[in-house]
Amino acid sequence: MKITQITTLLVFLSLSVFAQNYDIQIKTEIDLGQKIEQFRAVPMAIGEDVPNAVVAMYSEDAEIDPNLGMFFFPDHTLKLAVFDVEGEILWKKDLGKGVIPGVWFSPIAAFDLDKDGIDEVWNVNTTDPGHPLDHRAFVLEKRDAKTGEVLGQWKWPEPFGSQEMSRLFRHFIMGGYVNGEPVLITANGTKKYETIKCWNSDMTERWVYKKTPDTPGCQGSHMSPIVDINNDGVDELLWGERCIELDKGKLLFCADEKTWNGHSDIIEPILDKKTGKWYFFTCRESNNNKVAPPRVVLFDENGERVWSKLEEGHIDTGWAARIGKNGEPVVLGVKIGQKKRSADGEHRVDVVENTFDALTGEEIDLGFSVYTTIPVDLNGDGIHELVKGYFEGDGSILNNTGEVIGNIGGASAIASKFTSDDGEQILSCSKDGLVRIWYDKNARDNQIAKERYTNPFYKLNQKQTGNGYNLFNLGGI
Secondary structure, X not given: OOHHHHHHHHHHXXXXXXXXXXXXXXXXXXXXXXXXXXXXXXXXXXXXXXXXXXXXXXXXXXOOOOOOOXXXXXXXXXXXXXXXXXXXXXXXXXXXXXXXXXXXXXXXXXXXXXXXXXXXEEEEEEOOOOOOOOHHHEEEEEEOOOOOOEEEEEEOOOOOXXXXXXXXXXXXXXXXXXXXXXXXXXXXXXXXXXXXXXXXXXXXXXXXXXXXXXXXXXXXXXXXXXXXXXXXXXXXXXXXXXXXXXXXOOEEEEXXXXXXXXXXXXXXXXXXXXXXXXXXXXXXXXXXXXXXXXXXXXXXXXXXEEEEEOOOOEEEEEEEEEOOOOOOEEEEEEEEOEEEEEOOEEEEEOOXXXXXXXXXXXXXXXXXXXXXXXXXXXXXXXXXXXXXXXXXXXXXXEOOOOOEEEEOOOEXXXXXXXXXXXXXXXXXXXXXXXXXXXXXXOOOOOHHHHHHHHOHHHHHHHHHOOOXXXXXXXXXX
């Protein structure tokens, strides 16, 4: 064997050994001082003095969904808090009885719209707390990240007229960039009637996009990725299979416009690192005879189908994750029979997992269950671990072969790089109100991991974890 071959083999073996040498520990523990049944959090920056912080939204009530069969009246209020990653709580605020605890009523975002280097906190509030379902009183609220002080309120864009609750109360807040200039996006509705508004940095209206049942093509999704899909310097919003550029609000394409008018639960961008091209993966919900197959599809950057699978079923959740032997992307589509949500929490039955090679569509048998998982690269080697921190997950952490390597003891609210430590971190919250930041003490970021962290898509979309179901939107890069 040649010396170069021996050297290569030794490097490979040392990387293999290192990859298994996890030392997963709690970096920080924060006691929010109350029981918690729902919790979401977003990484944020508060200037040079607090470069790594988190804004959290939480309640003693379980997640309240606007669906008629899932809605219940809250017994408790919704709280806001900001803390740094070392554990210091900077401030707490109670939003009062007029704000319904639930991600669809009350998203939370952190985004620097005024370009001062400090993220603002953005949330939905009401000017009529005595009537919490009166959308006419809803406002977009901007808060100072350091103090929680309200800096301004603007009327929340009016939804369309009479609709059922499940369609009326679906709120989003997120940011994007147009040739380097920040813009803010607010939206409501994921089915039938949908309104998207773009705000300039001075809070003037840039554009409004409206969709009705007569609009051809897809409905909205529970995910809302912002990606410069054509690499032209202007970000696009993937609103379901609909691609809207953020400069003028122009529709670039609507994938499967003539054959699909349903609602996709998952919209996940995937980057082909060999070519630099973007793709996006969809998991489709509607499961009646009026909706044509397929149920999972990969599209290219122009909205053209690359591959499709599964002929029927409600594909309720899924993700993309780099869990191939060498970090190749894999996609998951989870078919369910039924889901239930109440004051006791959420539960799904008749779960069937389907996994595929992300770029070819070849079916893959992983040999272990990945339902309830969120991708996270704890050791910084460019290959994802998986944390069972979603839905009914038990908190287990798996490596990419299914070996259990730890447990976070609760649900995950963030799984990305939001501290200065190597690797990505996990932020968990337990029902007793303890928030913990987990990290791998042995992590060492390789070049692949570093390129992920600095990708504009990564930095922007890691701040969507308080918005919709965007906990696993980074797995495709």
